[in-house]
Amino acid sequence: MTLPILELAGLRKSFGELEILTGIDLKVTKGELAFVIGPSGSGKSTMLRCCNLLERPTSGAVMLEGRNIAASGVRLDPVRRRIGMVFQSFNLYPHLDALGNVSLALRKSLKLPRAEAAERAAAALERVGLAERARHHPAQLSGGQQQRVAIARAMALEPAVMLFDEPTSALDPELVGEVLAVMRELREAGMTMVVVSHEMRFAREAADRVIFMDQGAIVEQGTAEEIFGAPKSSRLQAFLARQAA
Amino acid sequence: MDFSDAFLNATVLQKYAPSILSGVWVTLYLSAIIVVAGTALGLILACIRACGWKAVNFVIIVYADILRALPPLVLILIAYFGLPGVGVLWSSNLVLFIVLTLILAAFAEEIFWAGITSVGKGQWEASRSTGLGFAQTLFWVVLPQGVRMGLPPLTNRAIAVTKMTALGSVIGVPDILNQATTAQSFSGNASPLTLAALAYVALFLPFVLLARWLETRFAWKRT
Amino acid sequence: MEQIAQQFFNLDIMKASFPMLMEGLKITFLLVLVVVPLGLMGGLVAAIASGAKSRWIRWPAYAFVDFFRSMPPLVLLIAVYAGLPFAGIRLDPFAAVALAFLLNNSAYYGEVYRAGIEAVSPGQTEAARSTGLSAPQTMAYVVLPQAVRNVLPDLVSNTVEVVKLTSLASVVSLSEMVYQADMARSVTYNASPIVLAAGVYLVLLWPVVRLISRHGRKIAS
Numbered sequence: 001m002t003l004p005i006l007e008l009a010g011l012r013k014s015f016g017e018l019e020i021l022t023g024i025d026l027k028v029t030k031g032e033l034a035f036v037i038g039p040s041g042s043g044k045s046t047m048l049r050c051c052n053l054l055e056r057p058t059s060g061a062v063m064l065e066g067r068n069i070a071a072s073g074v075r076l077d078p079v080r081r082r083i084g085m086v087f088q089s090f091n092l093y094p095h096l097d098a099l100g101n102v103s104l105a106l107r108k109s110l111k112l113p114r115a116e117a118a119e120r121a122a123a124a125l126e127r128v129g130l131a132e133r134a135r136h137h138p139a140q141l142s143g144g145q146q147q148r149v150a151i152a153r154a155m156a157l158e159p160a161v162m163l164f165d166e167p168t169s170a171l172d173p174e175l176v177g178e179v180l181a182v183m184r185e186l187r188e189a190g191m192t193m194v195v196v197s198h199e200m201r202f203a204r205e206a207a208d209r210v211i212f213m214d215q216g217a218i219v220e221q222g223t224a225e226e227i228f229g230a231p232k233s234s235r236l237q238a239f240l241a242r243q244a245a
Numbered sequence: 246m247d248f249s250d251a252f253l254n255a256t257v258l259q260k261y262a263p264s265i266l267s268g269v270w271v272t273l274y275l276s277a278i279i280v281v282a283g284t285a286l287g288l289i290l291a292c293i294r295a296c297g298w299k300a301v302n303f304v305i306i307v308y309a310d311i312l313r314a315l316p317p318l319v320l321i322l323i324a325y326f327g328l329p330g331v332g333v334l335w336s337s338n339l340v341l342f343i344v345l346t347l348i349l350a351a352f353a354e355e356i357f358w359a360g361i362t363s364v365g366k367g368q369w370e371a372s373r374s375t376g377l378g379f380a381q382t383l384f385w386v387v388l389p390q391g392v393r394m395g396l397p398p399l400t401n402r403a404i405a406v407t408k409m410t411a412l413g414s415v416i417g418v419p420d421i422l423n424q425a426t427t428a429q430s431f432s433g434n435a436s437p438l439t440l441a442a443l444a445y446v447a448l449f450l451p452f453v454l455l456a457r458w459l460e461t462r463f464a465w466k467r468t
Numbered sequence: 469m470e471q472i473a474q475q476f477f478n479l480d481i482m483k484a485s486f487p488m489l490m491e492g493l494k495i496t497f498l499l500v501l502v503v504v505p506l507g508l509m510g511g512l513v514a515a516i517a518s519g520a521k522s523r524w525i526r527w528p529a530y531a532f533v534d535f536f537r538s539m540p541p542l543v544l545l546i547a548v549y550a551g552l553p554f555a556g557i558r559l560d561p562f563a564a565v566a567l568a569f570l571l572n573n574s575a576y577y578g579e580v581y582r583a584g585i586e587a588v589s590p591g592q593t594e595a596a597r598s599t600g601l602s603a604p605q606t607m608a609y610v611v612l613p614q615a616v617r618n619v620l621p622d623l624v625s626n627t628v629e630v631v632k633l634t635s636l637a638s639v640v641s642l643s644e645m646v647y648q649a650d651m652a653r654s655v656t657y658n659a660s661p662i663v664l665a666a667g668v669y670l671v672l673l674w675p676v677v678r679l680i681s682r683h684g685r686k687i688a689s
């Protein structure tokens with residue numbers, strides 16, 4: 001078995017009294033697409049946000065390429081460059097055009113010279129099919145295009161793993177396809193991905209593993225066939241029944 | 246009495262135009278340095294406030310509140326007549342500059358702070374998730390949006406505060422108003438006041454129009 | 469330190485000047501009571517005129533507002549107080565202040581109202597007119613109530629500015645609070661009376677300033 005790129009070990013997170021994550025253990029290996037499903041409020045976003053320390057875990061370890069990045073004293077900015085994140089609400093910078101959105105971290109965090117950053121940003125936009133929209137501002141782009149720019153922004157830093165938090169939930173149905181297509185290409189190019197989503201069709205065709213979360217814990221995991229075809233736990237059965245309805 | 250003789254007397258205008266023009270320069274340069282210093286100080290204070298140190302923020306808030314609640318004239322009188330008694334001998338120009346700069350900074354701090362807080366949490370998270378640090382995120386992502394939001398109210402406030410340079414005439418700053426009232430009492434004619442009013446309108450109207458223009462086109466289309 | 473306390477916070481002098489300041493505060497209140505309603509009404513006229521269909525009404529309204537927003541209030545006050553007598557119009561200080569403030573405040577309140585009116589969606593007017601309300605009725609019963617709600621914080625904040633500006637009346641010898649404080653200052657050679665006046669302004673205005681800040685944040689978040 002290969003060394004996991006990302007590993008969560010005994011991860012717990014509380015907000016005040018309330019324990020939202022009650023001990024998560026998860027290994028994501030290189031090139032794997034881990035697909036996370038679960039009811040709203042089950043802690044999926046919180047888990048993803050703990051992976052790049054947007055939320056600090058209450059206890060437990062977040063291992064990135066063998067190093068516990070949740071330990072105190074770890075410099076987070078270089079670590080976060082290794083973990084790309086794509087948000088439900090895109091969170092593009094409205095004052096910058098597409099190229100500016102993608103190249104900002106390349107210039108200011110990775111400290112690439114302006115020309116090189118622009119070149120790399122342009123290449124990333126090319127990969128998501130938006131080369132000719134480089135000079136457009138977010139307000140001039142459709143939702144699907146905005147999310148593709150956001151993917152390019154994360155991807156341009158050449159992260160070890162990319163986290164997707166419901167990347168298509170804010171999109172009109174007809175725009176979902178173009179974003180999923182980009183994600184599919186990323187996976188084919190060997191990117192390691194953790195995807196929280198309700199796109200079960202995408203899970204069936206692209207996920208190496210499907211993980212079902214409920215009430216802050218991983219309840220069940222397996223291949224797409226196992227999870228969707230033969231769910232074991234009653235909670236997963238109930239969840240899938242609700243999804244189908 | 247002839248109206249134009251009292252308010253637009255050519256001889257009087259000619260005689261006192263140079264002194265009023267010298268007042269224009271005083272008003273102009275005081276306004277310019279007050280706007281630059283006050284805006285810069287306000288921006289710095291807002292950035293410090295963004296760091297979230299409780300005790301420091303308390304001091305900033307109290308400062309901004311007090312300077313926004315007090316009439317500028319009161320502060321000018323306290324500084325001008327009070328400070329010599331404790332051994333601080335500032336010229337009237339310096340008193341006016343410092344008081345109005347502190348006032349503008351208080352308003353600017355509030356405006357910039359409102360701009361900073363209006364930028365959504367998602368912007369911070371997106372930026373931090375790409376490895377940009379707190380200061381980098383503040384500077385490259387949040388401030389450009391927050392400052393733009395604040396530009397129209399800031400322009401209006403900067404106009405209001407710089408117009409207060411006219412209060413300097415009360416403590417002897419040789420600005421437009423001071424020159425005009427002096428000229429008026431010497432000449433026994435209202436023409437210097439007319440000239441002063443026109444000078445102020447000529448100085449400030451462009452900025453009033455600028456503020457109007459900014460208001461109509463400042464809003465980001467939110468994504 | 470001792471010197472600072474003596475020069476700015478001399479309690480004996482403050483105590484002695486307190487009755488004078490309270491006399492002045494009455495005039496200050498009286499000024500506010502006259503000047504704020506005048507400004508609110510003048511501003512309403514300016515705002516409605518700025519939204520008029522005819523440019524013969526709209527443009528002069530804009531010119532009025534922008535002219536008086538360009539003019540420092542003290543210059544306006546002195547022009548009215550010291551300039552008008554040359555045209556044969558002699559106003560006592562109170563009337564001069566009221567007139568100058570009417571012009572200045574109408575411009576500022578007018579801008580506030582205008583922003584509020586513009587923020588009311590055109591659909592509101594259309595709906596009201598389609599139910600048979602006349603244009604003035606639509607303005608009075610449908611548009612203005614919403615407009616005022618939209619900009620209530622700005623109206624309050626502008627009123628704070630107006631209260632602060634009443635201190636300018638001291639320059640034309642109207643014996644409001646700052647005038648009284650400055651008299652006491654010149655008699656005692658001590659800044660404490662003016663500091664006391666500042667204290668009174670703080671007591672009156674700080675809560676309002678705080679309220680406005682809190683409210684602004686609520687809108688932003």
Ligand SMILES: Nc1ncnc2c1ncn2[C@@H]1O[C@H](COP(=O)(O)OP(=O)(O)O)[C@@H](O)[C@H]1O
Binds near residue numbers: 015042
């Ligand atoms: N910053 C926070 N403070 C308090 N509670 C939070 C915070 N973030 C999330 N929660 C709570 O944690 C629970 C899990 O949220 P989340 O991880 O967003 O779930 P999911 O993404 O699965 O819908 C929810 O009940 C939510 O209200």
Ligand SMILES: [Mg+2]
Binds near residue numbers: 044045046165166
């Ligand atoms: Mg979520």
